[in-house]
Amino acid sequence: MEQRVSLITLGVSDLGRARAFYAALGWHSDTDPDMGVVFFQTGGSVLALWGRGELAADSGVEDGGGWGGVTPAYNARSREEVDAVLEEARAAGARIAREGGETFWGGYSGVFVDPDGHPWEVAHNPHWTVRADGSIELPKS
Amino acid sequence: MEQRVSLITLGVSDLGRARAFYAALGWHSDTDPDMGVVFFQTGGSVLALWGRGELAADSGVEDGGGWGGVTPAYNARSREEVDAVLEEARAAGARIAREGGETFWGGYSGVFVDPDGHPWEVAHNPHWTVRADGSIELPKS
Numbered sequence: 001m002e003q004r005v006s007l008i009t010l011g012v013s014d015l016g017r018a019r020a021f022y023a024a025l026g027w028h029s030d031t032d033p034d035m036g037v038v039f040f041q042t043g044g045s046v047l048a049l050w051g052r053g054e055l056a057a058d059s060g061v062e063d064g065g066g067w068g069g070v071t072p073a074y075n076a077r078s079r080e081e082v083d084a085v086l087e088e089a090r091a092a093g094a095r096i097a098r099e100g101g102e103t104f105w106g107g108y109s110g111v112f113v114d115p116d117g118h119p120w121e122v123a124h125n126p127h128w129t130v131r132a133d134g135s136i137e138l139p140k141s
Numbered sequence: 142m143e144q145r146v147s148l149i150t151l152g153v154s155d156l157g158r159a160r161a162f163y164a165a166l167g168w169h170s171d172t173d174p175d176m177g178v179v180f181f182q183t184g185g186s187v188l189a190l191w192g193r194g195e196l197a198a199d200s201g202v203e204d205g206g207g208w209g210g211v212t213p214a215y216n217a218r219s220r221e222e223v224d225a226v227l228e229e230a231r232a233a234g235a236r237i238a239r240e241g242g243e244t245f246w247g248g249y250s251g252v253f254v255d256p257d258g259h260p261w262e263v264a265h266n267p268h269w270t271v272r273a274d275g276s277i278e279l280p281k282s
Contacts, residue, residue: 071150
């Protein structure tokens with residue numbers, strides 16, 4: 001198995017609402033609105049939105065009903081961008097679970113929660129490189 | 142907010158066991174084993190393993206205890222690679238929730254579930270391009 005993640009699918013209860021939320025953050029999808037799924041090109045990977053019940057059945061798992069131990073993160077280029085993204089998410093209807101602030105690991109982050117309850121950490125990590133194209137490069141040990 | 146996902150963190154109950162599972166799939170991390178977190182470079186993004194309780198607290202959410210509506214996927218280059226990855230995961234101790242087979246969307250996929258209950262879809266999607274570096278390119282509409 002190559003060391004990569006191709007796609008993350010977020011299960012949602014209202015596909016149109018979920019798509020509109022991510023569109024309000026400035027994201028664009030070419031997926032036909034009649035398709036029953038939405039795909040966003042996210043750098044070299046893809047973020048999908050799909051009905052949560054369909055995703056649970058397709059994934060062969062029972063739905064615990066809440067959060068299930070997976071949190072995506074967006075690494076910003078500065079502390080100011082963290083705060084700006086949290087404001088943008090708030091304006092789009094997200095709940096802010098944690099306002100931007102210093103973290104125990106020497107960075108700065110906050111958390112927004114999308115309309116389906118999926119948290120996103122928004123972080124500035126001074127130890128990691130965010131390249132011009134948005135990709136992340138871990139430090140070499 | 143730029144259209145990208147920098148990091149996905151999987152909450153785990155035993156960090157050493159989780160790291161060993163992904164290592165058995167051929168993944169390598171430079172993270173110091175004493176750090177309390179593990180980072181894998183996955184193309185231009187990062188996959189992290191961290192204690193599930195710590196992740197829930199950091200994410201500002203209640204833990205539903207099971208699966209929570211997020212499934213990552215690995216897009217293989219062929220149907221044969223789908224089956225090979227599922228076998229590799231089985232040998233590493235994963236539960237196979239769905240054996241490789243034809244899908245309703247014209248592809249071929251199966252699902253393995255890691256030792257912490259996180260499902261991974263392993264798919265061959267003939268409509269999507271997997272580039273040499275492993276990145277995915279959605280078709281243009």
